[in-house]
Amino acid sequence: MSVTGPAGFRAAGIAAGIKENGNRDLALVVNDGPNQAAAGVFTTNKVKAAPVLWSQQVLKERKLRAVVLNSGCANACTGPGGFQDTHATAEKVAEVLGVGAIEIAVCSTGLIGERLPMKEVLSGVETAVEELADSEQAGLDAATAVLTTDTKPKQALRKHSAGWSIGGFAKGAGMLAPNLATMLSVVTTDADISGEVLEEALRQASRLTFDRLDVDGGTSTNDTVLVLASGASGIAPDQEEFTELLTQVCLDLARQLQGDAEGVTKLIDITVRGAASEDDAVRIGRTIAEDNLVKTAMFGSDPNWGRIAMALGRVPAEIEPEKVEITVNGVTLFANGTQARDRSEADLSGSEIDIVVDLHLGEHSATIMTTDLSHGYVEENSAYSS
Amino acid sequence: MSVTGPAGFRAAGIAAGIKENGNRDLALVVNDGPNQAAAGVFTTNKVKAAPVLWSQQVLKERKLRAVVLNSGCANACTGPGGFQDTHATAEKVAEVLGVGAIEIAVCSTGLIGERLPMKEVLSGVETAVEELADSEQAGLDAATAVLTTDTKPKQALRKHSAGWSIGGFAKGAGMLAPNLATMLSVVTTDADISGEVLEEALRQASRLTFDRLDVDGGTSTNDTVLVLASGASGIAPDQEEFTELLTQVCLDLARQLQGDAEGVTKLIDITVRGAASEDDAVRIGRTIAEDNLVKTAMFGSDPNWGRIAMALGRVPAEIEPEKVEITVNGVTLFANGTQARDRSEADLSGSEIDIVVDLHLGEHSATIMTTDLSHGYVEENSAYSS
Numbered sequence: 064m065s066v067t068g069p070a071g072f073r074a075a076g077i078a079a080g081i082k083e084n085g086n087r088d089l090a091l092v093v094n095d096g097p098n099q100a101a102a103g104v105f106t107t108n109k110v111k112a113a114p115v116l117w118s119q120q121v122l123k124e125r126k127l128r129a130v131v132l133n134s135g136c137a138n139a140c141t142g143p144g145g146f147q148d149t150h151a152t153a154e155k156v157a158e159v160l161g162v163g164a165i166e167i168a169v170c171s172t173g174l175i176g177e178r179l180p181m182k183e184v185l186s187g188v189e190t191a192v193e194e195l196a197d198s199e200q201a202g203l204d205a206a207t208a209v210l211t212t213d214t215k216p217k218q219a220l221r222k223h224s225a226g227w228s229i230g231g232f233a234k235g236a237g238m239l240a241p242n243l244a245t246m247l248s249v250v251t252t253d254a255d256i257s258g259e260v261l262e263e264a265l266r267q268a269s270r271l272t273f274d275r276l277d278v279d280g281g282t283s284t285n286d287t288v289l290v291l292a293s294g295a296s297g298i299a300p301d302q303e304e305f306t307e308l309l310t311q312v313c314l315d316l317a318r319q320l321q322g323d324a325e326g327v328t329k330l331i332d333i334t335v336r337g338a339a340s341e342d343d344a345v346r347i348g349r350t351i352a353e354d355n356l357v358k359t360a361m362f363g364s365d366p367n368w369g370r371i372a373m374a375l376g377r378v379p380a381e382i383e384p385e386k387v388e389i390t391v392n393g394v395t396l397f398a399n400g401t402q403a404r405d406r407s408e409a410d411l412s413g414s415e416i417d418i419v420v421d422l423h424l425g426e427h428s429a430t431i432m433t434t435d436l437s438h439g440y441v442e443e444n445s446a447y448s449s
Numbered sequence: 450m451s452v453t454g455p456a457g458f459r460a461a462g463i464a465a466g467i468k469e470n471g472n473r474d475l476a477l478v479v480n481d482g483p484n485q486a487a488a489g490v491f492t493t494n495k496v497k498a499a500p501v502l503w504s505q506q507v508l509k510e511r512k513l514r515a516v517v518l519n520s521g522c523a524n525a526c527t528g529p530g531g532f533q534d535t536h537a538t539a540e541k542v543a544e545v546l547g548v549g550a551i552e553i554a555v556c557s558t559g560l561i562g563e564r565l566p567m568k569e570v571l572s573g574v575e576t577a578v579e580e581l582a583d584s585e586q587a588g589l590d591a592a593t594a595v596l597t598t599d600t601k602p603k604q605a606l607r608k609h610s611a612g613w614s615i616g617g618f619a620k621g622a623g624m625l626a627p628n629l630a631t632m633l634s635v636v637t638t639d640a641d642i643s644g645e646v647l648e649e650a651l652r653q654a655s656r657l658t659f660d661r662l663d664v665d666g667g668t669s670t671n672d673t674v675l676v677l678a679s680g681a682s683g684i685a686p687d688q689e690e691f692t693e694l695l696t697q698v699c700l701d702l703a704r705q706l707q708g709d710a711e712g713v714t715k716l717i718d719i720t721v722r723g724a725a726s727e728d729d730a731v732r733i734g735r736t737i738a739e740d741n742l743v744k745t746a747m748f749g750s751d752p753n754w755g756r757i758a759m760a761l762g763r764v765p766a767e768i769e770p771e772k773v774e775i776t777v778n779g780v781t782l783f784a785n786g787t788q789a790r791d792r793s794e795a796d797l798s799g800s801e802i803d804i805v806v807d808l809h810l811g812e813h814s815a816t817i818m819t820t821d822l823s824h825g826y827v828e829e830n831s832a833y834s835s
Contacts, residue, residue: 110762110770140758142787175755176788279741282763355665355741356830363831369561372526376496377668384496401528402562436741438827444742445749
């Protein structure tokens with residue numbers, strides 16, 4: 064169960080003919096209320112796709128009746144014509160649902176620079192509206208229709224003991240990056256919660272989950288996370304508890320994105336401790352996560368801590384090299400400015416690698432989730448658009 | 450011809466037994482004067498190898514009698530013991546040459562975190578001194594002895610019509626990065642020039658050559674470029690002419706490093722024009738150069754300009770997306786915020802790719818030299834330390 068888990072939501076995922084292979088490529092999530100509170104976070108990339116520009120605008124009202132999403136075409140770098148396509152898609156959804164276009168968010172993912180096949184999109188919207196359902200299958204269909212190079216749908220659901228719940232799906236297997244990935248995610252809740260509180264909760268949850276996933280440093284033109292609240296449970300949750308449960312859902316989805324990243328053979332957590340600031344911890348963790356020499360060493364199951372030391376030394380952050388400790392899968396390999404235990408003692412043959420860098424300078428820490436750089440990644444990305 | 454091209458220099462490159470495969474691994478370049486002016490630029494990494502710490506110190510005098518270099522071991526992250534090894538190496542060279550250790554620079558390259566086999570290094574120094582010669586072969590031997598994963602030695606020589614010349618060698622095939630690569634380079638000249646002028650010329654030359662080579666974003670713990678001036682030609686060159694010729698030699702060597710980068714199948718130049726500042730141009734060029742999605746697309750001969758647009762949009766620099774033009778191998782693929790000519794018109798099947806990004810914002814420009822991300826890169830770097 065995902066977006067149809069919480070009460071008040073219907074979803075659909077259909078094959079509109081945007082993808083040449085005939086797979087599902089258009090998803091719709093509808094909030095039947097009684098409330099329509101919503102919040103979103105978007106890519107920080109200056110080159111924003113048309114659907115991002117549109118959705119940022121409509122989200123100013125913190126109210127959404129529905130989200131329409133397509134895969135197979137990012138509708139990015141498509142100029143005013145591309146923006147019109149997004150607008151027309153929202154208008155179509157609004158028309159069929161009998162609401163205003165300003166209540167409809169749009170998300171797209173796929174190849175940059177191509178225009179959407181609008182005939183397929185518009186008739187796809189009609190089909191999707193016909194197929195809307197609150198079933199588990201409908202949620203799964205929607206989660207499936209947003210996939211690109213992902214190998215499987217990603218869904219999550221958490222129920223609070225008080226009777227409200229949060230569910231969601233996400234996609235995004237490459238271009239996963241600082242400040243969101245090529246990822247789209249729609250999260251729903253039947254909690255009774257205002258748009259303002261929802262936005263604050265989403266910012267906090269994203270910062271510690273999606274924002275800490277860094278597969279290849281890319282930041283997509285289309286990254287979008289939306290949360291819709293129906294209030295259908297009739298329960299107004301405590302803000303802190305809501306944020307906590309939302310963070311759990313987002314982390315669950317982020318972990319699934321990590322696990323299905325392009326070419327992944329190793330799941331790598333990089334924890335930076337003892338940093339002078341959280342910013343420093345994040346910056347160092349990300350630089351190590353993005354370093355191709357570290358990533359290829361991990362692919363080779365090689366505890367080459369020298370590359371980790373090299374990567375952290377090039378970060379514009381507070382570091383005293385002789386205080387740094389590098390521990391890989393529980394074995395401290397570097398301490399006091401020199402080799403500690405022998406690298407052969409760290410066993411990286413499994414699929415999970417845990418790197419801990421302790422700077423011994425302060426109290427701050429952060430964990431970045433990343434993957435290795437494998438032949439599979441190169442293969443998939445050297446042939447993607449052709 | 451390289452370091453032994455200019456008058457007043459002898460060199461040697463021998464197999465000291467540092468590398469297990471028996472290849473040449475210890476090089477010596479001696480300046481016989483009459484002058485011993487010298488300058489150096491070093492890695493900006495905060496984690497600096499022992500030889501970098503040593504050489505930065507001795508270079509404060511702007512005077513060098515010799516440089517000793519080894520491959521097969523970086524002597525980085527080796528603590529006080531590693532620093533003593535560097536010191537002992539310099540002392541040994543000084544003793545055999547009958548000069549002071551403060552006139553001896555030391556460079557190392559290879560695996561991080563291992564100690565040098567000092568018995569081999571010290572007896573290697575004796576052998577190298579015995580083999581010192583001013584022949585072309587001696588220069589080639591030295592250029593060969595510094596190689597790690599490089600497939601061939603890199604040498605350059607330029608002669609000025611007034612009778613002085615500049616020669617040099619370089620190594621470094623991976624961890625090639627902003628602000629120098631894993632590269633060592635020794636450049637010699639028989640011009641009569643002061644250490645101050647030499648340093649200024651080297652800074653200017655590096656900034657436009659070695660500093661603009663970015664293969665994988667890594668910045669090594671050991672990067673070092675040294676210039677030694679013997680004054681043996683008796684000619685004091687015009688400072689501008691000297692800087693110009695030095696830049697030519699450094700560019701020649703940087704191009705050779707690019708051409709022999711790990712796993713390279715494509716030589717890619719990324720020129721950013723019309724930037725509001727040179728810093729912006731460099732930052733944008735580097736971000737595109739380091740982007741794995743751009744690099745893998747280039748490996749696949751795929752003119753996927755959307756990834757270039759994505760990469761430039763995530764740079765903290767002044768950009769107006771609708772003004773940006775992206776031209777790949779002479780074909781403008783993106784302009785006015787949307788697709789221009791069809792991507793199929795850009796032929797990337799050859800080994801050279803020219804990417805021009807015009808921001809249409811200002812007068813500044815920069816070219817970053819990079820390579821693609823291939824299976825060869827992954828292969829070489831996932832098996833390097835084992």
